[in-house]
Amino acid sequence: MFVPARGGDPVTGSAGAADTGVRPSVAVSPDAMLIRRTLDEIEPVADKVTSYFYALLFVHHPDLRALFPAAMDVQRDRLFKALLTSVKNVDDTGYITDYLSHLGRGHRKYGTLPEHYPAVGECLLSALARYASGTWNPEAEAAWVRAYTTISQIMIDAAAEDEAVAPAWWQAEVVSHELRTPDIAVVTVRPDQPYPFLAGQYASVETPWWPRVWRHYSFAAAPRSDSLLSFHVKAVPAGWVSSAMVHRARPGDVIRLGPPSGSMTVDHTTDNGLLCLGGGTGIAPIKALVEDVAERGHRRPMEVFYGARSGHDLYDLDTMLRLEQSHPWLSVRPVVATGRPDGPANSLSGQLPDAVRQYGPWREYDAYLSGPPGMIRNGVDALVGVGIPSDRIRHDSVDELVAAGD
Numbered sequence: 001m002f003v004p005a006r007g008g009d010p011v012t013g014s015a016g017a018a019d020t021g022v023r024p025s026v027a028v029s030p031d032a033m034l035i036r037r038t039l040d041e042i043e044p045v046a047d048k049v050t051s052y053f054y055a056l057l058f059v060h061h062p063d064l065r066a067l068f069p070a071a072m073d074v075q076r077d078r079l080f081k082a083l084l085t086s087v088k089n090v091d092d093t094g095y096i097t098d099y100l101s102h103l104g105r106g107h108r109k110y111g112t113l114p115e116h117y118p119a120v121g122e123c124l125l126s127a128l129a130r131y132a133s134g135t136w137n138p139e140a141e142a143a144w145v146r147a148y149t150t151i152s153q154i155m156i157d158a159a160a161e162d163e164a165v166a167p168a169w170w171q172a173e174v175v176s177h178e179l180r181t182p183d184i185a186v187v188t189v190r191p192d193q194p195y196p197f198l199a200g201q202y203a204s205v206e207t208p209w210w211p212r213v214w215r216h217y218s219f220a221a222a223p224r225s226d227s228l229l230s231f232h233v234k235a236v237p238a239g240w241v242s243s244a245m246v247h248r249a250r251p252g253d254v255i256r257l258g259p260p261s262g263s264m265t266v267d268h269t270t271d272n273g274l275l276c277l278g279g280g281t282g283i284a285p286i287k288a289l290v291e292d293v294a295e296r297g298h299r300r301p302m303e304v305f306y307g308a309r310s311g312h313d314l315y316d317l318d319t320m321l322r323l324e325q326s327h328p329w330l331s332v333r334p335v336v337a338t339g340r341p342d343g344p345a346n347s348l349s350g351q352l353p354d355a356v357r358q359y360g361p362w363r364e365y366d367a368y369l370s371g372p373p374g375m376i377r378n379g380v381d382a383l384v385g386v387g388i389p390s391d392r393i394r395h396d397s398v399d400e401l402v403a404a405g406d
């Protein structure tokens, strides 16, 4: 069943592929042609198709309603994005297997079972038949049946394999909650079982206050010997989970975590310098990357540009400056959008990508970006513009950051 999350997207490491959703240079099969024609037809009415699909699903299979959140707005968008990514790339076997395996494993935390897949497939095909009437015919239907069968089998198999080695979710008790600004909190939790992850990754999080609503937060520290995990959370308007994490969560509360995801991790096979752009709470995984490099004990130049709207919003600057003092290979530059009078004495003024352009050269660096989607898009353009090849620029999927919306 498609209930994709940012966690389901293994394309996050590559700036180019992550943003288009379509992989280049793979021959297009007749099935893929038929599928794309259907998709082209329904794309302008995607909202209607997904609403109709869910209406069918819940009417015909009311028992499945309990697997989904009460409010379905974000969910609808996620379904369509995952569907598009899957079927558009149906001919790229390696890519699609990675993507769907990840998605299948990520679905375990929703309680998805193998028998749910045929129900979803049936309703999906009915929704397509209704809204793609111009291109829907027996050939198109047969192509969709084949594609959906392949997709669901990969997801089912990956979930079954994962069951042998990892829990479907982890429970984690809040052990500290520190309000850094009126709307940003550092939340530290203790998972109930070992939680293996890499610096730069993120987890999906469900709070007790909004059951079945999962949102993604990057780990704000590299794996620690005491097994604690930290997240930096900013409460945003209409962000139910983030508001609950900032304003309601207290020590003793128990949240649920999905498996770790994301490939914005340090490439330890090279000695390249690391250029990091962290905007707002996007500084959290950058801090984890700094700790990761420090733990390796391998001196590589690391240049962090830490951007915020105002000096007041640089809520983790002290931590970053302490790290800079302890590590001679690390440089941290605060960048304040509103300019100097508002920021610390040594801060740069303006938007992060512009600040980075003033320094360099960066050609020999690997780049890492974390923050709001607009910053990532403009940042990638700026970095490609100063000569960093896009395969050495890492960030989480912008599509999924937008879809998370919280």
Ligand SMILES: NC(=O)C1=CN([C@@H]2O[C@H](COP(=O)(O)OP(=O)(O)OC[C@H]3O[C@@H](n4cnc5c(N)ncnc54)[C@H](O)[C@@H]3O)[C@@H](O)[C@H]2O)C=CC1
Residues within 6 Å of the ligand: 218, 234, 278, 279, 280, 281, 282, 283, 284, 285, 306, 307, 308, 309, 313, 335, 337, 350, 351, 352, 353, 369, 370, 371, 372, 373, 374, 375, 378, 379, 395, 396, 401, 406
């Ligand atoms: N792994 C990741 O990519 C993570 C992403 N985030 C995201 O980071 C965001 C943090 O929000 P806030 O703290 O409110 O950030 P913000 O809106 O205050 O912006 C932070 C920085 O990004 C710059 N920026 C914003 N929009 C820009 C644009 N269009 N072009 C160039 N620069 C731009 C700002 O100038 C500022 O320096 C959230 O959207 C959150 O989802 C947070 C943690 C991890």
